[in-house]
Amino acid sequence: MISTEVLTRMIMAGQGKEPADLVIKNIGLLDIITGQVTVTDIAIVGDRIVGTHETYEGKVTIDGTGRFAVPGFIDTHLHIESSLVTPHEFDRCVLPYGVTTVLCDPHEIANVLGSEGIQYFLDSAEQTIMDVRINLSSCVPATPFETAGAQLEIEDLLPFRSHHKVVGLAEMMNFPGVLNADPGIMAKLIAYQDGHIDGHAPLLLGLGLNGYLAAGIRTDHEATSAAEAREKLRKGMAILIREGSVSKDLEALAEILDENTSSFVALCTDDRNPLDIAEEGHLDSSIRRLIARGCPLHHVYRAASHSAARIFGLKDRGILGSGYRADIAILDSLEDCRVSDVISAGRLVTPELFDTRNPVAPVGLTSVKAKPIAADAFITEPKPGQNRVPVIGVKPGLILTFREEAALASTDFGLQPDFEEDVIKVAVIERHGKNGNIGRSFVKGFGLKRGAIASSVGHDSHNITVVGATDADMALAVNRLIELGGGFVVANEGQITAELALPIAGLMSPKPFEEVAHDLHILREAAKVLDCVLPEPFLQVAFLALPVIPHLKLTDRGLFDVDKFDFVD
Numbered sequence: 005m006i007s008t009e010v011l012t013r014m015i016m017a018g019q020g021k022e023p024a025d026l027v028i029k030n031i032g033l034l035d036i037i038t039g040q041v042t043v044t045d046i047a048i049v050g051d052r053i054v055g056t057h058e059t060y061e062g063k064v065t066i067d068g069t070g071r072f073a074v075p076g077f078i079d080t081h082l083h084i085e086s087s088l089v090t091p092h093e094f095d096r097c098v099l100p101y102g103v104t105t106v107l108c109d110p111h112e113i114a115n116v117l118g119s120e121g122i123q124y125f126l127d128s129a130e131q132t133i134m135d136v137r138i139n140l141s142s143c144v145p146a147t148p149f150e151t152a153g154a155q156l157e158i159e160d161l162l163p164f165r166s167h168h169k170v171v172g173l174a175e176m177m178n179f180p181g182v183l184n185a186d187p188g189i190m191a192k193l194i195a196y197q198d199g200h201i202d203g204h205a206p207l208l209l210g211l212g213l214n215g216y217l218a219a220g221i222r223t224d225h226e227a228t229s230a231a232e233a234r235e236k237l238r239k240g241m242a243i244l245i246r247e248g249s250v251s252k253d254l255e256a257l258a259e260i261l262d263e264n265t266s267s268f269v270a271l272c273t274d275d276r277n278p279l280d281i282a283e284e285g286h287l288d289s290s291i292r293r294l295i296a297r298g299c300p301l302h303h304v305y306r307a308a309s310h311s312a313a314r315i316f317g318l319k320d321r322g323i324l325g326s327g328y329r330a331d332i333a334i335l336d337s338l339e340d341c342r343v344s345d346v347i348s349a350g351r352l353v354t355p356e357l358f359d360t361r362n363p364v365a366p367v368g369l370t371s372v373k374a375k376p377i378a379a380d381a382f383i384t385e386p387k388p389g390q391n392r393v394p395v396i397g398v399k400p401g402l403i404l405t406f407r408e409e410a411a412l413a414s415t416d417f418g419l420q421p422d423f424e425e426d427v428i429k430v431a432v433i434e435r436h437g438k439n440g441n442i443g444r445s446f447v448k449g450f451g452l453k454r455g456a457i458a459s460s461v462g463h464d465s466h467n468i469t470v471v472g473a474t475d476a477d478m479a480l481a482v483n484r485l486i487e488l489g490g491g492f493v494v495a496n497e498g499q500i501t502a503e504l505a506l507p508i509a510g511l512m513s514p515k516p517f518e519e520v521a522h523d524l525h526i527l528r529e530a531a532k533v534l535d536c537v538l539p540e541p542f543l544q545v546a547f548l549a550l551p552v553i554p555h556l557k558l559t560d561r562g563l564f565d566v567d568k569f570d571f572v573d
Contacts, residue, residue: 031068
């Protein structure tokens with residue numbers, strides 16, 4: 005709580021009666037309400053803007069001449085685990101791009117470690133310079149059709165509800181459970197009727213969408229077409245335009261962002277890794293691209309800040325005005341969204357600022373409990389008299405998969421890949437030490453002609469997923485992954501050609517983000533040697549096991565038809 009002394013200083017400094025702590029001088033301030041740019045000073049005391057005027061004095065000043073100030077960006081839905089680094093490293097990596105607030109769902113680590121994973125994120129959020137807010141993971145596991153490391157019921161979530169970093173209930177992924185009034189889902193929905201509930205409803209429209217929204221769910225980041233997004237907007241849903249490392253919906257949704265909708269649209273990344281951040285940026289990249297596609301400039305910045313804050317009930321930020329939190333991105337160009345300085349809660353972001361944080365001990369260092377596997381574990385026997393099988397179809401930039409079919413040759417070693425038709429093997433191996441399940445199938449779209457790619461990042465239960473051209477390389481990649489305690493591995497012709505260890509819950513590296521980005525570059529190059537055609541093969545592998553995203557997925561229990569919400573016979 006703010007003290008009387010500090011509040012008095014804010015009031016006096018706002019009137020110019022005493023110096024502010026920090027003043028940005030002669031900055032072009034973008035009014036995200038009107039679009040007007042005004043050259044002014046911005047005065048800050050503590051973590052709060054106390055005024056905008058031409059004549060402020062400050063104990064510290066920043067020269068804003070020729071530059072522009074916009075509200076700090078808010079990423080409205082992401083999983084920090086998907087950055088493959090710890091929350092501390094994510095903070096250091098992303099804050100300099102102007103992202104001052106994130107709404108994080110620790111769903112990935114919760115599926116591995118349960119409440120311990122959520123507590124790790126809350127402890128980290130207490131230390132980060134950016135404001136990390138938590139939505140409590142609603143679907144752990146996402147469905148009963150896979151083996152997760154943990155299960156969270158409403159009794160497990162309620163102890164966290166009053167934490168000051170907690171916003172509400174995270175993405176309600178099990179939309180069939182909502183529509184069928186599943187008792188466990190209903191208990192969570194009822195508990196959060198007076199709070200925020202995040203949505204997750206890919207392709208859900210019409211009466212089904214009506215029923216889903218009747219549960220009090222208010223946002224969706226899964227819209228993949230303008231028509232889908234517009235129906236959801238019409239029905240009162242806020243749309244979070246997603247542009248991540250795998251899920252890339254900005255091109256399809258850019259047309260919905262205009263002067264009529266910008267107060268009901270926000271931006272998110274969902275899953276974005278350090279290599280993509282280094283090459284393209286973070287939310288600044290989405291802002292640049294939306295402006296380049298003709299979206300009204302100040303409405304784009306509004307969506308990236310004030311609209312996001314309003315949608316998630318963060319009433320203290322999103323506008324550069326007196327009394328608002330001093331989260332500011334300073335830009336060299338509004339059109340190109342080139343960030344040159346960042347103010348986070350009134351502090352100029354510098355490398356030294358990150359040194360003021362206290363460390364948080366890693367968790368889940370022994371979470372990969374799978375036993376070594378032999379090559380013959382990947383043999384898939386045909387049904388008698390039948391060699392035509394369903395195949396998971398993959399497309400770049402989509403976590404949606406498609407149901408295809410292929411006629412495959414059969415030998416003494418079972419059904420074989422068909423490289424001419426781009427059909428290779430895929431398997432999901434339970435890694436939490438519960439049952440040792442292995443799900444087996446075939447996938448199309450990777451382009452592999454040799455080798456294998458394995459990952460312990462496998463949304464959402466995070467079992468081991470492996471794709472490959474040969475059983476031997478698949479086994480080699482999986483076994484090396486087990487030795488590492490989780491991560492990504494590429495194998496080719498009996499050799500490990502690239503790897504990245506992710507020992508924290510099998511999801512995150514303790515290394516600096518720069519080293520992780522470098523290792524990811526080496527992994528991508530190694531995947532290209534296998535003739536992989538996907539620009540982000542590792543996260544694409546990771547989403548093959550997600551049984552709440554249409555249409556065909558593979559879990560450790562078998563091939564799953566998401567549309568029917570049941571296993572394929």
